[in-house]
Amino acid sequence: MELIEHSARDLLGLLDRGEITCEELTTAYLEAIRQRDTKVQAFVSVQAADALEQARRVDEKRRRGQPLGKLAGLPVAIKDVLCTQGVPTTCCSKILQNFIPPYDAHVIERLKQEDAVLIGKTNMDEFAMGSSTENSAFQITRNPWDLERTPGGSSGGSAAAVAACEVPLSIGSDTGGSIRQPASLCGIVGLKPTYGRVSRYGLVAFASSLDQVGPFGHEVYDVALLMEVIAGHDKRDSTSVPEPVPPYREKLEEPVRPLTIGVACEYFGEGLDAEVERAVREALEVYRRLGATVRDVSLPHSKYAVATYYIVATAEASSNLARYDGVHYGYRAKKFDNMIHMYSRTRGEGFGPEVKRRIMLGTYVLSRGYYEAYYLKALKVRRLIKEDFDKAFAECDVIAGPTSPTPAFKIGERVADPLAMYLSDIYTISCNLAGIAGISIPCGFTKSGLPIGLQLLAPPFAEEKLLRIARMYERETDWHQQRPRL
Amino acid sequence: MSAELPYRVVIGLEVHVQLLTETKLFCGCSTKFGLPPNSATCPVCIGMPGVLPVMNRRAFELALKAALALNADIAPFTKWDRKNYYYPDLPKNYQISQYDLPFSRNGWLEIPTAQGKKKVRLIRVHLEEDAGKMLHDETGMGRDSLVDLNRAGTPLLEIVTRPDMNSPEEARLFLEELRLLLRELKVSDCEMQEGSLRVDANINIHIPQGDGYVATPIVEVKNLNSFRSVERAMAYEAQRQYEEFRRTGKKLGEVPKATAGWDEDHGVTVVQRRKEEASDYRYFPEPDLVPVLVDQAWLERIRAELPELPSVRRERFQTQYQLSAYDAGVIVSQGLAFADYFEKVAQLTGDAKAAANWCTNQVLQVLNERKITIESFPLPAESLADLIRKQRQYNVNPQRAREVFAEMLKSGEAAETIIRRLGLDVSFSTEQLRELVRKSLASQPKAVADLRAGKAKAMDALVGQVMRETRGKAPADEVRRLIQEELAQTPA
Numbered sequence: 001m002e003l004i005e006h007s008a009r010d011l012l013g014l015l016d017r018g019e020i021t022c023e024e025l026t027t028a029y030l031e032a033i034r035q036r037d038t039k040v041q042a043f044v045s046v047q048a049a050d051a052l053e054q055a056r057r058v059d060e061k062r063r064r065g066q067p068l069g070k071l072a073g074l075p076v077a078i079k080d081v082l083c084t085q086g087v088p089t090t091c092c093s094k095i096l097q098n099f100i101p102p103y104d105a106h107v108i109e110r111l112k113q114e115d116a117v118l119i120g121k122t123n124m125d126e127f128a129m130g131s132s133t134e135n136s137a138f139q140i141t142r143n144p145w146d147l148e149r150t151p152g153g154s155s156g157g158s159a160a161a162v163a164a165c166e167v168p169l170s171i172g173s174d175t176g177g178s179i180r181q182p183a184s185l186c187g188i189v190g191l192k193p194t195y196g197r198v199s200r201y202g203l204v205a206f207a208s209s210l211d212q213v214g215p216f217g218h219e220v221y222d223v224a225l226l227m228e229v230i231a232g233h234d235k236r237d238s239t240s241v242p243e244p245v246p247p248y249r250e251k252l253e254e255p256v257r258p259l260t261i262g263v264a265c266e267y268f269g270e271g272l273d274a275e276v277e278r279a280v281r282e283a284l285e286v287y288r289r290l291g292a293t294v295r296d297v298s299l300p301h302s303k304y305a306v307a308t309y310y311i312v313a314t315a316e317a318s319s320n321l322a323r324y325d326g327v328h329y330g331y332r333a334k335k336f337d338n339m340i341h342m343y344s345r346t347r348g349e350g351f352g353p354e355v356k357r358r359i360m361l362g363t364y365v366l367s368r369g370y371y372e373a374y375y376l377k378a379l380k381v382r383r384l385i386k387e388d389f390d391k392a393f394a395e396c397d398v399i400a401g402p403t404s405p406t407p408a409f410k411i412g413e414r415v416a417d418p419l420a421m422y423l424s425d426i427y428t429i430s431c432n433l434a435g436i437a438g439i440s441i442p443c444g445f446t447k448s449g450l451p452i453g454l455q456l457l458a459p460p461f462a463e464e465k466l467l468r469i470a471r472m473y474e475r476e477t478d479w480h481q482q483r484p485r486l
Numbered sequence: 487m488s489a490e491l492p493y494r495v496v497i498g499l500e501v502h503v504q505l506l507t508e509t510k511l512f513c514g515c516s517t518k519f520g521l522p523p524n525s526a527t528c529p530v531c532i533g534m535p536g537v538l539p540v541m542n543r544r545a546f547e548l549a550l551k552a553a554l555a556l557n558a559d560i561a562p563f564t565k566w567d568r569k570n571y572y573y574p575d576l577p578k579n580y581q582i583s584q585y586d587l588p589f590s591r592n593g594w595l596e597i598p599t600a601q602g603k604k605k606v607r608l609i610r611v612h613l614e615e616d617a618g619k620m621l622h623d624e625t626g627m628g629r630d631s632l633v634d635l636n637r638a639g640t641p642l643l644e645i646v647t648r649p650d651m652n653s654p655e656e657a658r659l660f661l662e663e664l665r666l667l668l669r670e671l672k673v674s675d676c677e678m679q680e681g682s683l684r685v686d687a688n689i690n691i692h693i694p695q696g697d698g699y700v701a702t703p704i705v706e707v708k709n710l711n712s713f714r715s716v717e718r719a720m721a722y723e724a725q726r727q728y729e730e731f732r733r734t735g736k737k738l739g740e741v742p743k744a745t746a747g748w749d750e751d752h753g754v755t756v757v758q759r760r761k762e763e764a765s766d767y768r769y770f771p772e773p774d775l776v777p778v779l780v781d782q783a784w785l786e787r788i789r790a791e792l793p794e795l796p797s798v799r800r801e802r803f804q805t806q807y808q809l810s811a812y813d814a815g816v817i818v819s820q821g822l823a824f825a826d827y828f829e830k831v832a833q834l835t836g837d838a839k840a841a842a843n844w845c846t847n848q849v850l851q852v853l854n855e856r857k858i859t860i861e862s863f864p865l866p867a868e869s870l871a872d873l874i875r876k877q878r879q880y881n882v883n884p885q886r887a888r889e890v891f892a893e894m895l896k897s898g899e900a901a902e903t904i905i906r907r908l909g910l911d912v913s914f915s916t917e918q919l920r921e922l923v924r925k926s927l928a929s930q931p932k933a934v935a936d937l938r939a940g941k942a943k944a945m946d947a948l949v950g951q952v953m954r955e956t957r958g959k960a961p962a963d964e965v966r967r968l969i970q971e972e973l974a975q976t977p978a
Contacts, residue, residue, distance in 0.1 A: 005747075066837075082536070083535065083536045089535070089536075091535070096535065099535065101529075101534065101535070101536070102529060102534070103534075105536060200538060201536070201537070201538050202537075203536055203537040204535040204536045205535075205536065205774075207773075208773035208774050209773035235540065236538060236540060237538050237540075238538065238539070238540055238541065238774065238775050238776050239773075239774065239775075239776060249918075307652050315770060316770075316773055318570075318768075319568050319570050319768070319770070320581050321577065322570060322572065322579035322580055323533045323535070323577060323578045323579055324535075325572065325574075325579060327535070327574045327577075327633065328532060328533065328577055328633075339574070343572060363768065366570070366768035366769075366770055367766055367768060368766045368768075371768075375770060
């Protein structure tokens with residue numbers, strides 16, 4: 001195995017034992033980015049000089065025997081939706097193309113405090129709206145397992161960067177599946193924490209009541225490590241929960257016993273790819289062999305999840321994105337006749353088609369005369385979806401199913417059909433509506449060599465248990481050790 | 487209905503007041519007025535990407551305090567909503583406000599009108615963030631407008647009344663009473679000039695017709711920049727509506743609601759636009775903030791912090807000091823410091839009537855002349871009390887006492903010193919005075935006869951002789967009383 005192909009866990013060992021320095025490691029990843037990213041195009045910006053300087057600082061600390069952070073010297077890539085002080089944060093939108101935040105997001109502060117090496121910002125669907133990273137205003141990221149295919153989205157850049165071994169760890173955001181779906185399509189591990197577990201301060205908002213920041217890594221251990229760093233209360237985010245953060249890695253190797261896995265028939269319906277279904281059913285067999293009880297649970301309202309999501313998320317987005325108006329920062333149209341014209345030209349030129357579509361949808365569902373029929377109704381359905389999960393979790397520890405109904409699809413394949421694209425998130429969306437935790441872990445490959453992901457959903461703040469259950473499966477398989485040839 | 491008007495005026499007010507917090511409603515920036523443009527800003531109040539609001543608990547408590555003093559019902563559960571509209575002084579292009587679940591509803595404020603006390607009922611009081619300020623180019627050169635976001639995010643209390651005010655004067659009285667209350671609570675400084683109090687007024691008139699009346703279309707009047715302009719604008723607009731109704735016959739509901747601006751210079755309201763339909767602000771619950779739960783313990787703690795309210799103080803002054811409703815009103819409406827000053831003087835002298843007279847006349851006159859408040863009035867309550875006591879002790883007549891007061895203000899000397907210097911420190915016993923009065927009566931039989939015949943003027947001559955004999959030091963009122971007593975005892 002090449003150095004860059006190691007998991008974060010292995011790399012920490014190498015660094016601890018002094019077999020490599022942070023500078024060497026960072027240099028290796030910068031070189032990997034240089035060689036591979038022309039093909040993958042996961043990064044929208046690389047902070048090579050800053051990263052090397054930080055790596056040397058960590059080496060120096062280590063040499064002097066000073067206390068080191070949990071991520072000491074590990075390169076981490078950041079989805080370009082998190083504000084980084086002094087480093088462009090674009091959300092892969094023309095409207096923020098030249099925006100340089102004057103502050104760090106909470107998650108960035110935490111990573112810096114734990115001595116991470118922030119190596120670059122990754123590509124994404126514009127404002128995290130999309131499931132293929134094709135909605136980026138700048139570039140199209142390719143799936144490292146098949147460069148003709150998408151890495152999924154919206155955190156496609158962060159997922160592809162880890163899968164392509166251009167970085168061992170990365171951060172994404174998940175509003176309707178934007179971490180789990182690309183993790184699944186790229187054959188890595190991605191976790192969406194419980195709503196309120198990770199501070200959203202500095203995360204550029206798409207849909208405030210659904211957005212969560214979460215980690216990507218090759219292994220469960222790697223995301224557990226990142227979770228220890230980024231989770232926790234932050235008084236700058238009123239929706240962040242003052243719940244203590246357990247040391248997620250401590251009991252990671254301890255199996256959960258007794259263990260009941262819930263299986264929802266709603267997650268094995270029409271549109272599910274046969275190879276994906278087979279891989280997921282085999283994964284359930286693995287759990288059975290490990291002594292778990294696998295039982296049916298019901299999530300009767302999940303059929304409304306996509307519709308509910310596209311009302312709630314777009315409503316919030318229409319308001320969240322109102323601030324990009326050309327007045328205070330960001331892109332401003334060059335020519336305009338008056339103020340209203342300046343607004344419309346700026347937004348017309350600055351936003352891409354998917355963002356516009358969602359702003360229009362959201363504005364519509366909040367308008368007088370439609371609010372009750374759409375937005376209020378959606379909030380009611382959202383509550384029913386949450387209650388489905390409460391009932392299901394009374395009978396099982398986690399709910400297992402496919403992360404995405406299909407493996408990675410071809411670039412351009414779904415661009416003309418927004419609805420088909422929206423259905424990529426059919427299994428991941430309910431988790432955000434209910435505010436619960438979810439993880440995607442590799443559970444196989446299609447015959448043509450595309451990764452398949454297993455999704456495990458857990459009750460709010462049950463991340464520790466969720467990670468242990470995910471690790472039980474991971475120990476029995478070697479999917480997570482596969483690396484694409486690039 | 488005023489006797490002279492052929493219609494009844496109906497006014498409802500919408501008042502915005504800035505809360506006296508150190509920091510803004512959702513971030514830690516200063517709320518100080520008059521700082522350099524955009525210096526009191528941060529990523530949160532500028533509406534940068536990724537920022538989140540955090541509620542200022544102090545602001546919420548001030549709002550609770552105001553609502554409790556306004557007798558409002560406090561909601562145990564309240565939430566925040568986004569009001570969406572585009573304007574360059576609103577950096578997020580939505581305002582965090584309260585829509586369907588404001589933290590308080592109902593309530594009332596009692597105002598002292600000439601016809602007695604009147605309750606103006608409130609519909610709701612809610613909390614929201616203020617917008618920034620636009621500075622438009624006024625050179626006519628078509629330069630860019632500028633935006634100052636120092637004010638953006640300042641906590642704002644919106645108070646909406648029912649249409650309970652029935653004259654322009656009542657509208658002004660309501661605003662004065664509200665300002666008095668909020669200042670004493672230290673909730674707001676209510677400075678209209680600095681924009682910490684802003685008023686929009688909704689007005690129409692009811693014109694008697696048959697057994698009932700017809701109502702004219704409601705007009706919302708804006709750009710009211712003083713309480714006086716509110717009063718003037720309401721009087722003008724009521725009459726304008728009356729004349730328009732006589733011309734057009736248009737009634738409420740027949741034309742869309744209009745907005746008018748008050749033109750202070752020309753003293754007219756100018757109808758700006760008719761709203762074909764109400765603006766659609768697409769309100770929805772603010773997902774970045776959690777609802778606020780107000781429990782009884784919290785409410786009781788705030789209630790315990792409430793000082794004596796002006797309306798209560800007015801009542802107390804009438805019962806405790808036997809002041810007239812008018813005097814109590816004048817004293818209390820000057821604010822807490824003035825009322826405290828009065829109370830101190832009243833207590834030190836044991837003569838509330840005299841204290842009230844001095845405070846509402848001489849003291850207030852000086853304050854008005856010098857445009858100062860009681861806090862910078864040069865005579866402490868002890869000095870005025872001393873003057874009142876000395877006046878009584880030496881039987882100094884009111885006019886001379888006012889001279890002493892003026893001297894005290896000028897020289898800063900004690901009352902006693904001035905009284906001595908002016909030679910007023912002679913006191914006459916009643917018997918001494920009676921002797922002088924008898925002399926005066928005996929020496930002026932014509933004046934006595936005239937007075938008996940009802941010529942009141944004759945009294946002056948009789949009093950005058952006593953004053954001459956005492957070189958002006960005799961208490962004229964007492965002399966007058968004794969003259970009447972003597973005349974009554976000795977029949978013609």
